Amino acid sequence: GENVEQHPSTLSVQEGDSAVIKCTYSDSASNYFPWYKQELGKGPQLIIDIRSNVGEKKDQRIAVTLNKTAKHFSLHITETQPEDSAVYFCAAPDPTTDSWGKLQFGAGTQVVVTP
């Protein structure tokens, strides 16, 4: 099955600075890479995703880049704000199953934005 590794585990940034979180995956057949944001006491919320036919996708202050050759993808948050403080998870589907509801998640990155 798919194995997803995520770094760093914690990230502290000053408000207004950028934050970058990196993930690697093991199965070259994976072609869908979502990022989820989880606030304290809540369920994960999809913030951006990318498919393997593109190398970069942007949505306002959030962007995701994908390098299929190196099998890694990254989340970039620019002009960080205190409300960006949360745990962020990357994920990838398990291509060895036909269960499209099965995602393999990274261990998560705790992002703290200090004013």
Add this chain to the structure above:
Amino acid sequence: DAGVTQSPTHLIKTRGQHVTLRCSPISGHKSVSWYQQVLGQGPQFIFQYYEKEERGRGNFPDRFSARQFPNYSSELNVNALLLGDSALYLCASSLEVVGGALDTGELFFGEGSRLTVL
């Protein structure tokens, strides 16, 4: 429109007991997936159900079971609870995806059911 709803939000059980968790998907979604999230870790896949049939199962013991009803809502059952079953149990719904895992679509998660086993 209502999102994914889960009940109960919190519950406390003792070792050896049984628990039933419930999930209602987003209207129009026919697929429900269950995940276990232990504190400080990412969610771990337990089951996926689509059109009342099991489509995938994660690496969990037979004490874990689930079912999906004709209205696409779902129940997760856990028997003979262990201390290690304490976790946030998440339900996610999604649209039908043609082509299987390689055409994975967006999963919409509920707020979860926090289970504490004493």
